[in-house]
Amino acid sequence: DVKVTQSSRYLVKRTGEKVFLECVQDMDHENMFWYRQDPGLGLRLIYFSYDVKMKEKGDIPEGYSVSREKKERFSLILESASTNQTSMYLCASSLSGALTDTQYFGPGTRLTVL
């Protein structure tokens, strides 16, 4: 079974803090993704990576950056957290970037920015 783990289930940070969200997958997947889920807005793609050190902007990259130094790990960075970044953050991975690839999701990190 594919396992995608996220470093924290719940996180509370203050405005202006630098925040790191970590994601690890154990199935040697090439692609990894970061989404945020908000009520009434569904899942929106922030960034994705199809190889180590490679990244692509998703639909809402503003205010975020990412890092993929190792194949199994994909980090989402909030350089200066703001209250509008309070959200559920979901990491996912897929075997490759093929059309029919299934994305496997982690359990999510609920981030609150005060």
Place this chain on the structure above:
Amino acid sequence: DQQVKQNSPSLSVQEGRISILNCDYTNSMFDYFLWYKKYPAEGPTFLISISSIKDKNEDGRFTVFLNKSAKHLSLHIVPSQPGDSAVYFCAASARGGGSNYKLTFGKGTLLTVNP
């Protein structure tokens, strides 16, 4: 502009009856469509998918129908069970970076199956 639309935020059905969840899309470049199910405090899990060259795919109690000319797909659950109560996301696949594909998700529909 929302490319994948789920216009019903919620749906309530009786146990044993059929649940029909609908999804519309606007981008004709979408090649592949998926449904994910999400329970509270868990990540979404893949449920069923359909290629744009097909009009139906069935897996047990779950069937997805695709009407490409109408840019519409639907998920049928028969018979519905209380354990099916969850948020269902429709997603569509199109090219993202290079030769890689990425998913665009709808807003989700909360299905409640009443015993």
